[in-house]
Amino acid sequence: MTDLNEGRVLVRETSEEELLAAIFPLLPTGAATLVGPGDDSAVVSAPDGRFVVSTDVLVERRHFRPEWSTGYDVGWRAAMQNLADIAAMGARPTSLVVSLVIPGHLPVEWVTGLARGLAAACAPSGAAVVGGDLSSGDDVVVAVTVHGDLGGRAPVLRSGAQVSDVVAHAGRRGWSAAGLALLDHDLGPLDQGLVDAYLRPEPPLDAGPAAADSGATAMLDLSDGLLRDAGRLARASGVGIDLDLGAFRGDLDRLVVAASAVSAASGTLAPAGAEPGPAGAAETALARDWVLTGGEDHGLLATFPAGTALPEPFRAVGRVVAAPSAGVPGAAEGRAPSVTVDGAAPRAHGVGWDHFRG
């Protein structure tokens, strides 16, 4: 058998069974696993009598760039973005399965790195990788499906927000987008913390079940940007959401230095939405854009009845208001924003990520 520990062995120089034999010992195990990898299917405990399930896919050059992200980073991200979807229902993760498409020119250590990244991301929650599939292909594709257990809780849906609820957020806002922009302008060393937030996001997984226990009326994972995802929650609930930008002061303060450097490097004076103003307006607008529209931080946005003692690390960031009515400009045509910022229609460069329209 080829020694797969030599870093320079390529995937095409191994067999599928050799590769699986190298990966299997690295995968995380967990208490819910009744039958693990190696049979036609795995068997997982579901003590609640229900299970929660979500799937997310990462595609090379769409979701990560091989020159920036190691296999470990991709494994970490693939796990975390899925684990966040379980947390957003108020559940705790139990198990994952992973379909992996890899080109033959990839080093085997990239693949074992991915397994280590999956394991590291799963370790705190005790979730296990219980199965998978491998195929060759031109581009790396990592499709992860994750399962969770509600522990008797009612699932927290997007559709339960009520007018006068408090809107609360847990996690980072805009860090991932800022880290990506830094990498894109060769400015990574300026703030490695932002870069790391892009490469290996750290969603507040425990906050999901805590929110459910505290009576959250609605919740979702912020994967495509605050405005876009808040709009989804608002529309699902038939309400409006007014956000308080000042609640993100901590994030804005962290991001403005990176925004300044990126603005200077890109030669753009101001993104769309910035108004003529004093020196610093461009970077302030860019930092605000990252907070409002940056994706992939995987924080949690939840609504709670007014007066709820918010569980850590949730912070109030707005309130639930009535859905846009006929009195609002554009409402008749369905164009009235369901999300406002400080009471006004948001001015931002974009409204979040769309895979097909970019």
Place this chain on the structure above:
Amino acid sequence: MTDLNEGRVLVRETSEEELLAAIFPLLPTGAATLVGPGDDSAVVSAPDGRFVVSTDVLVERRHFRPEWSTGYDVGWRAAMQNLADIAAMGARPTSLVVSLVIPGHLPVEWVTGLARGLAAACAPSGAAVVGGDLSSGDDVVVAVTVHGDLGGRAPVLRSGAQVSDVVAHAGRRGWSAAGLALLDHDLGPLDQGLVDAYLRPEPPLDAGPAAADSGATAMLDLSDGLLRDAGRLARASGVGIDLDLGAFRGDLDRLVVAASAVSAASGTLAPAGAEPGPAGAAETALARDWVLTGGEDHGLLATFPAGTALPEPFRAVGRVVAAPSAGVPGAAEGRAPSVTVDGAAPRAHGVGWDHFRG
């Protein structure tokens, strides 16, 4: 909104939300779904207190060719190969999630066709598609994860076969490989039934739980070929398997006409393993190769205690024997075959599919 019913609309001319809106109404629904698509995660009933889970990925040009397979065919196949993994544990499917990577130049009707194919394949078992993810990418990739319920049965593993057990098979053998060979030589019209078996396999899904109820000691889905997969079962159980080629007489009779045409078209006189012999030896050898090594029929191979009344449509095709011992040539070097055919080491062109060594 773009009218997605016009066949010539391309994926890149739609938004992700428009595409999802076109797909959602086509997806199969089922009784086990507590929270369906549209939230961060789905919630599925698991009355058994456990769930069975498996994942399989299809990659364009690796697992299907766009010029042969429609979106419907790919959706059908993606569902069926996963459903077969659930059946192979003795379980019944409840739910699927689907991660789909599609290039922008794909017609939207290819994607809606895929949803229809998934739905048609799931209809008999009542399994629902409860979630998914969409991404753009250069090649089509379909990663399906399927879940099943054991209904109180013990899962049937690969590792339980006992010496003197009967080896039984349910489903077709070699049809998919023959159909692929016909397409590859522009001979499809010669036997559309074989071509259909390749494009839209029909695993005997009900046979899995029936085998479990009849006391099957081991079972697996034949995805990579009879010899290769039987070898996996034999090694997992620490036994040997002796197959009776004559038990596949019905399949061989069906395949020999196609084998004759393919042999003539390809100009090869005889595949490896064929001995000099009378006219017809080449096609007989090719048909035998399809039966022994052809993949993707997704029949079930199971072992039962001798004397078991085999549930339909299982047929006895061999017996479990002792693992290769030191007395067998090659055993000392670990090269003794764990699977024999009519008591002898199999002579076949290959031993099944390996994704990386081809």
